[in-house]
Amino acid sequence: MEELNLNDLSKIQEKAIDMAFQFGPVLLKAVILLLAGRFVIKMLIRLLTNALSKYEVDASLATFFKSFLSALLWVLLIISIATTLGMQMTSFIAILGAAGLAVGLALQGSLANFAGGVLILVFKPFRVGDTIEAQGTLGSVESIDILYTKIRNFDNKVVTIPNGALANNAITNFSLKPTRRVDMSVGVAYGTDLKKTRKVILDILNKDERVHEDPAPVVYFGNFGDSSLDLTIRCWTDAADLWPVYWDSMEAIKEAFEANDIEVPFPQRDVNHYYPEGKK
Structure with missing residues (x-):
């Protein structure tokens, strides 16, 4: 029994050695192909990045091209490794097609994202x-x-x-057009001279070099509020200056109102208490 076991072990060792000599070079070749292919893919992506940067290709296209080319090259590398390992191309394409159909059904959302x-x-x-x-x-x-x-x-x-x-x-x-409209609103107390208020606001806007002359800034009386007369202010500026113009103008309007005794009211209510006749 012990001799039989030794014979079986010897046969297994011989078979393992034969398989190692048979498949070892192929496996080594596949590993080398994987490492070399990975290096080549990185180099090609780097060259593509430099070329796109040199010719000033739109950044959106550049990112998309790099992602797409990287995915395509990895697919080709996997096919090459499978062929090196002895898989027949027709069989591999059939398997790849079946797998692609299954993956396509499972990843419909990803295909929609690609489209x-x-x-x-x-x-x-x-x-x-x-x-x-x-x-x-x-x-x-x-x-x-x-x-x-x-x-x-x-x-x-x-x-x-x-x-x-x-x-x-x-x-x-918000970046498609070079200019943007700045919309502001302020409230002034009832009884305020609206013509004077309009002039004060327009003087501030016209002195700001960032505010465009055409279309010209405008100030409209828009609404009778609960505690204020509401004014709508509109002017145009470069898209990059939108918020700086808004913040600076609002602060300048507040200071100009204080300097010209224009009151910005706070919410208030008149409460009248009626007593029955004869009661204090």
Whole structure:
């Protein structure tokens, strides 16, 4: 029995050695191909990045191209490794097709995101660097990848949104036009001279070099409020100066009101108490 076991062990060892000599070089070749292919993919992506930067290709297209090329090269590398390991190309394509169908059904959302990314790059509702509002997020577009778009909001959080959702829903682009309208509103006390107030506000806006002369700034009386006469103020400026003009103008208007004795009222109520006849 012991001799039989030794013979079996010897046969197993011989078979293992034969398999090692048979499959070892192939496996080693596949590992070398994997390492070399990984290095080549990194080099090609780096060359593509430099080329896109050199020719000043739009940042949105550049990010998408790099993501797509990387995915394509890895698929080709996997096919090459499978072929090296002895898998027949026809069989591998059949398996890949069946797997692709199964994965396609399982990843319908991802395919929709890929199509959404293509639509975004074709129709360009926004670009990298634009300030947009979409899906409840307001911020600057950091990158457009093959499946997702990254938006950095103004408190430095990065929100990742699927491209399919962006391509099929409303998007507000704040950077598409070079100029923006600044909307402000102030309230003054009842009895205030509106012509004087309008002149004070327009003098402030006309002195600000950031405010455009055409269209000219305007001040309209808009509403009889509960405690104030409500004024609507509108002027135009460069998109980058929108909020600085708003903040500086509101502060300057407040100081000008104080200097010209224009009262900004606070909420108030008149309360009248009626007593029955003969009562104090």
